[in-house]
Amino acid sequence: MSKILIKNIKALVQVGEHIPSVIKGKKMGEIPMIESAFLAIEDGEVIAYGSMEDWGGIDDWRDLEVIDADGRFVLPAFCDAHTHTVFARSREEEFVNRIKGLSYQEIAAKGGGILNSARRLQEMDEDELFEKAFARIELLKSYGTGALEIKSGYGLTVDAELKMLRVIKRLKAACGIEIKATFLGAHAFPAEYKENHSAYIELIKNEMLPVIGKEGLADFIDVFCETNYYSVEEMEEILLEGKKYGLIPKVHVNQFTVLGGIRKAVELGALSVDHLEELADDDVLALKGSACMPTFLPSCSHFINIPYGNARLLIENDIPFALASDFNPGTTPSGNLSFVWSLACSKMKLTPEEAFNALTVNAAYAMGLSDTQGKIALGRRSPIMITKQIPSLAYIPYAFGDQLIERMIY
Ligand code: NIG
Ligand code: FE
16 A cells, blocks of 8 residues: 655645536636645545645654645646557757758648658667657656557558557556547558549458457547548548547648638537637537537647637637647657646736646646646646646746656655
């Protein structure tokens, strides 16, 4: 049995028994906190918390670790609801080409981008892919990530897509945090199917999905719905097939262009629609009142110099949203969610509280983990983070680039 008591916490954040699983509108600006607090955890489960004034002392010291937080904050870990953490190698040469003036789309048209990552991944064996992803996840955990979604989509052949998903399955068992797997066979069209989209879609439907269903290799299904990638009609065909295997849609839309993919995804019961750097009036109408969680990825906007999503417009319309990293070798080589928090504040004009709700409660919803992640409450097992000694919660997004998470408890 392991028991942990954290005392003298400067503020215990996102804590309480009545925090909803979706937070929207004005409520996004509020975070329940207890100042000068304690938190008791037994075998990973929260068994007591409250103000230091109400702390009754300790009866049983056996196997108890006492942490004196002394000026530190305690928060639920971040949830990262959108990543591409399994990949073969980095792509800094494309970064340099963008500095010299090429756009993301121009690099992709020259055989860079997703197809570049797919070539490398096809050549790498499963064990090496696993080792590399495992090491990346250790780093993400040290940055405060306590739950992680990971997509396939750098395979783009039957064998390589299944290889990626098997790696994710192994990571689920090995990493000590909640991991969700998303099948993204429809990330790009392989070069040989450029003129024959339906043949690749048949491969997804007839050769990939049946094995994924049989082996339980994915929780969600994703499609990159975008000009030069998958049309709204192609997305619909693939998502409908995925749903037959119990895979819930969770899609890339509106990164560069507005094609009407948001309305279609909502209609198909998508759990989330992600990117949304571009947002039209009809997209907002489609999202309003739906059960779908729009998810913004500001590190991607930062890195490839595209607009930031209009999260304030969603707040005004009482629509919730999540924030995630999009960690991948092409558009977002960082999975650091404290940096996402900073960008959300400085570039998307969100308050620290609004952004933190989007990184915890709403992000947990966007990966189907509302029951366990994103808040601190009795009986819950959400991983928690202990900060360094900091003056306020806002100091974390303010001091961008600093590593302010001192310790994680899982
Ligand atoms: O979410 N937009 C599509 N997929 C990734 C980028 C993939 C890549 O360039 O490797 C993204 O940004
Ligand atoms: Fe992505």
